[in-house]
Amino acid sequence: MDALDPLxxxxxxxxxxxxxxxxxxxxxxAQSTYRAGVLGGIGGFGGLFALPAGYREPVLVSGTDGVGTKLLLALEANQHGGIGVDLVAMCVNDILVSGAEPLWFLDYYACGQLDKTLAETVIAGIAEGCRQSGCALLGGETAEMPGMYPAGHYDLAGFAVGIVEKSEILTGGACREGDAVIGIASSGAHSNGYSLIRQILVRSGAHAHVQINGEPLVDLLLRPTRIYVKAIQSLRKTVTVHALAHITGGGLVENLPRSLPENLAARIDPQTWQTPALFQWLQEQGQISTEEMRRVFNAGIGMVAIVPWAERQTAVQSLLDSGEQAFVIGELTARQDGEGVAFLD
Structure with a gap:
């Protein structure tokens, strides 16, 4: 019997x-993202963070997410620089809705066989997202699992923690009939609807070099999710913000009502902003109804702020000063038929 090599x-x-x-x-x-409160560094069994002083009743807010099948497009195009930003954005924009300031972020990177250069590119994007949102990349996990993933593939998940004064948590309870609905522009499809997008690409036979208004389709589809943290922090110092809504999968139809009291609805005028050409192309190529588009994609609005009607123009100007595009896209009304969002078509 032949001896076997030791495993x-x-x-x-x-x-x-x-x-x-x-x-x-x-x-x-990771060190490039550090802020006050970070204790220790990468490499320990756990990340340590000292809560900031000055809070009377500090409340921690946490959120976790991934980037879905957008990863598959990044793999096909071999463009991975923005995926890490997507990961951070999906988490910090969610906790921002409660009024939280992001403090730290943890990532989970899983693959079948570790490619150090690829992993470093992805994590560099995560660090960039952390810098944009002012939170520390406190730690993470890299898991190499042969047989779990095809060669060259990887998966991502993230976890963000923020802090807010208990009395300043945004619950939507302050919303009133007549409040203004402020839409803040997205950078594209963000990280939602990519299973449908991939089906559209198959049906249309489109390739990466298709141009939409002079921009390659692949660049539009892989543009990183916008991070709204600093713009919203500035907005809250300028006007009274009654509620926020992160417009992810489900679009305005599903996400905006989550931030409103049950007795109020949002009346939205789609003519108040220009739907990006990417969404128009997707709708045409996939022969998708307008109703379905609104239930899947953000339609060019990535975050919504509800403010008193009298403060709407000040709110828009604050967001413009922060480098965002913003529009008064509607107002709150009494909910009549159970629908949380009504479009004025």
């Missing part, structure tokens, strides 16, 4: 040395 973790497909080398390469990326 090792590496022969099973896991390269511990590569994982350690990646940790060394991403330490400077």
């Amino acid at each position: 090792t973790y590496r022969s099973a497909g896991v390269n511990i040395d590569a994982g350690n080398a990646l940790v060394d390469r991403i330490k400077p990326l």
